[in-house]
Amino acid sequence: MEMDRAVSPAADDRTSRNSAVMEAGNLSERMNLNTSHARAVAPTKVRYLVLLALFFVTAINVGDRAALSITGSAIIHEFNLSPITLGYMFSVFAWAYVIGQLPGGLLLDRFGAVKVYGFSLLLWSIVTALQGMMDLLSPMLAVAALFALRFLLGLVESPVYPANSRMVTSWFPAKERGIATVIFNSSMYLSIALLAPMMGLIAHKFGWQAVYWTMGALGIGMSMVWFRFVKTPKTHPWVNAAELAHIESGTTPSKTDISKGAVKHKPSLKDLKVLLRSPMMWAIYLGKYCDTSLQYFFITWFPIYLVKYRGLNIMEAGALASIPALSGLFGALCGGAVSDALLRRGASLTLARKVPLVCGMTLGGTLLACNFTDSIPLIIAVMSLAIFGKGLVAVDWTLVSDTSPREIIGLSGGLFNMIGNLSGIITPVLIGYVITFTGSFEGAMFVVAGHAFVGALAFLLMGRVCQLTLGDKK
Known part of the structure; x- marks a missing residue:
């Protein structure tokens, strides 16, 4: 009996260890079964719904900033503005945006x-609606208020494209980012193609003020959808484990957008040294600056060019502006598809990015041919070819994901967009001065085409595309 009592603790210990081993084995087996089950379950496709949300919100964003180009001829008439004043009104948006x-x-x-984007969408939509109330003020106050509201619009819209890039990085693996990036970037062209005719019709039938009220209401409604539906991958209830594993394959997502942990590295302006010391990045920034010059010409002066210098009315200008826009949309989709196809076929990342960038910027310069014809159909055809090239360059936002340290991808996207949109400050004003002093639009075409050819050269010479790290600043 004493022996049994003496031995029993050791026996109990062995029994306990055996039970623990069996339990561990069962747990391991259950985990393997769960993993196998997760692999057998098809991944959900929530990332494409999020991409669709990005597409529509960005389209609204571009439509809001382009509303002045559609209503510009009416505003010039109502408030007796000069082309230089209108150029500065276009430019003040870019000042704040930068x-x-x-x-x-x-x-x-x-x-x-997710949070920053949602609040930005709500605020810029309110500012857009307020622009439609300027006729309640005296002409001098109305012009001053329009300048102030355009500045505020640029300020609250500033996170949009860096946020798009960040969300694509969070929701898509590297091999899918090319087409995902150009899809949100191509929304600019769909916005012009669909919203420009709509805004032209509204302005023609109901007055220019109604354009801003309509666009503001559209954005406010979309913000409600955003706050309800758009979340991060790990917090979205519709995402299953298989899709999450697919998203995280081949990428190192940002803590703030993928998971709930604390951010180990707190970004600061000091991190910009990594980007500003890289010759590769400066070539990318110059290319982006030149690319954005074409963009601002298209969403600011092009409809006015058709009305004031080619004799169309505001509704005709809005409708015809949609044709090059659709060409740009097709170009953007082609650029992303070509880039991703080259990667799948084993081409280097550098080649896969350079082909659409260099070809696109070169085609953008063909708009210079508009100076040598008075045929409206031929002008629209030439502009369509140039905007198709501009669309190919939509793949440029993949360079942010390709080159940025993951910890500061938002900051990097902000710098990329800031330098690019310096062109938005300069180009509209420069065109206004050229028109005023020459009395024609021909010089403006030389300005924009020159930017296109310089941009092609910058992308060609940018060197090997590679990802920087924060360690590079040491």
Whole structure:
């Protein structure tokens, strides 16, 4: 009996260890079964719904900033503005947009794209609606208020494209980012193709003020959808384990946008040294600057060019502007598809990015041919070819994901967009001065085409595309 009592503790210990081993084995077996089950379950496709949301929100964003180009001829008449004044009104948006890029990028890195984007959408939609109330003021006050509201619009819209890039990085693996990036980027062209005729019709039938009320209401409604539906991958109830594993394959997602943990690296402006010391990045920034010159010409002066210098009415200009826009949309989709196809066939990342970028910028310069014809159909055809080239360059936002340290991708996207949109400050004003002093639009075409050819050269010479790390600043 004493022996049994003496031995029993050791026996109990062995029994306990055996039970633990069996339990561990059962747990391991259950985990393997769960993993096998997760692999057998098809991944959900929520990332494409999120991409669709990005597409529509970006289309609204571009439509809001382009509303002045559609209503510009009516505003010139009502408030007796000169082309130079209108050029500055276009430019003041870009001033604020540029100023807001780095602070917006820091907000994205610290608070995540979902929250920052949603509040930005709501605020810029309210500002857009307010622009339709300027006729309630005296002409002098109305012009001053339009300048102030355009500045505020640029400020609250500043996080949009860096947020798009960040969300694509969070929701898509590297092999799918090319086409995903150009899809949200191509929304600019669909916005012009669909919203420009709509805004032209509204302005023609109901007055220019109704354009801003309509666009503001559209954005406010979309913000409600955004806050309800758009979330991060790990917090979205519709995402299953298989899709999450697919998203995280081949990428190192940002903590703020993928998971709930604390951010180990707190981004600051000091991190910009990594980007500003890289010759590769400066070539990319110059290319982006030149690319954005074409963009601002198209969404600011092009409809006015058709009305004031080619004799069309505002509704005809809105409708005809949609044709090059559709060409740009097709170009953007082609650029992303070509880039991803080259990667799948084993081409280097550098070649896969350079082909659409260099070819696209070169085609963008063909708009210079508009100076040598008075045929409206031929002008639209030439502009369509140039905007198709501009569309190919939509793949340029993949360079942010390709080159940026993951910890500061929002800040990097902000810097990329800031330098690009310096062109938005300069190009509209420069065109206004050229028109005023020459009395024609021909010089403006030389300005825009020159930017296109310089951009092609910059992308050609940017060197090997590679990802930087924060360690590079040491």
